[in-house]
Amino acid sequence: MRIGLTGGIASGKSTVSAYLQRRGIPVIDADLVARQVVEPGGRAFEEVKAVFPTAFVDGLLVRSKLGDIIFHDNEKRLILNELMHPKIRQRMLELAAQYEQAGHSVIVLDIPLLLEGDWKRLVDQVVVVYCNASLQKERLMERNQLTTEEAQARIDSQLDIEQKKRLADHVLWNEGTREALYQQIDTWLKSVQDN
Numbered sequence: 001m002r003i004g005l006t007g008g009i010a011s012g013k014s015t016v017s018a019y020l021q022r023r024g025i026p027v028i029d030a031d032l033v034a035r036q037v038v039e040p041g042g043r044a045f046e047e048v049k050a051v052f053p054t055a056f057v058d059g060l061l062v063r064s065k066l067g068d069i070i071f072h073d074n075e076k077r078l079i080l081n082e083l084m085h086p087k088i089r090q091r092m093l094e095l096a097a098q099y100e101q102a103g104h105s106v107i108v109l110d111i112p113l114l115l116e117g118d119w120k121r122l123v124d125q126v127v128v129v130y131c132n133a134s135l136q137k138e139r140l141m142e143r144n145q146l147t148t149e150e151a152q153a154r155i156d157s158q159l160d161i162e163q164k165k166r167l168a169d170h171v172l173w174n175e176g177t178r179e180a181l182y183q184q185i186d187t188w189l190k191s192v193q194d195n
Contacts, residue, residue, distance in 0.1 A: 001106050001192060002096060002122065006114035007129030008161040009154055010140035012174035012181065016129050017110045019185055026099040030111040033091050034084060035063075043087040051079060071153045085117060093122065106192055115167050116159050127188070128168035131175045133161055 005020075005027075007013040017027045037044040038061045048066075049056055055066035070077040092109055099107045111119050120126060131139070133155070140151045165171055172184050 001124045003106060003108045003192065004114045004120065004123030004126045005108050005110045005129070006112060006126065006164065007174075008131070008133075008136050008158055008164065009112070010136050010143055011129045011131045011161065012172075013110065013112070013129045015174070015178065015181065016127075016172060016185060017108070019182055020108055020189075023185075023189065025106055025108055025189070026104050027108045027110050028092050028095045028099075030088055030092060030109065030113075033088050033095075037084060037087045037091065043091070044084050047083045048080070051083065052076075071157050074157075077157060081113075081117065089119070089122070106189075113158065115164055125169045125192070126167065127170045127172060128164045129172045129174050130161060130165050130168075131173075135175060136161060 005013060005016060007016075017029065021027050036042055038048050039045060040059065045061075048061065052066060052069060055061055055069060057065070066080070070080055092111075096107050096109065109119075109123055114120060114123070114126060137148070137151050137155060140146060140154065141148065144151070146154070170188055172181060172188065174181050
């Protein structure tokens with residue numbers, strides 16, 4: 001079974017991914033694959049460099065420069081997504097097939113923009129890591145040392161967390177302790193593995 005894991009920025013998705021990996025569940029991280037495809041020689045490197053040359057320094061992509069461009073310009077963000085998403089999707093599907101061939105029955109695809117694009121059709125179930133919007137902004141500002149405006153721009157670049165929650169097959173609530181989150185993951189994982 002292929003599980004799509006998503007949530008809002010700073011909602012705790014990375015915490016869930018790390019816990020699943022410790023439990024022996026393969027997790028394919030779209031952000032990691034995205035970094036790999038824009039490295040020199042990567043599947044999207046030349047195209048992204050041609051369209052966003054100011055985001056490169058000494059031939060390497062500076063992610064913060066690219067972020068400054070796309071988080072304030074919706075059109076440029078869409079262009080970047082059109083360049084990168086097919087390459088990311090292709091690589092993630094290759095990795096999922098490898099895990100399945102190795103005998104794994106549950107594979108998690110950790111995709112921040114799972115519900116923003118046509119990624120949902122790649123998975124059998126959508127799990128959303130949820131926390132309310134004010135807690136999300138507070139965590140993001142603290143984690144990334146952002147101003148209120150910078151944090152809000154990043155949050156606004158994604159589908160609203162309440163809408164993500166409504167579109168989920170399962171919601172993991174991350175407004176309490178880490179232990180409470182882990183208990184929810186264990187309960188959900190048992191139900192998935194029993195099917």
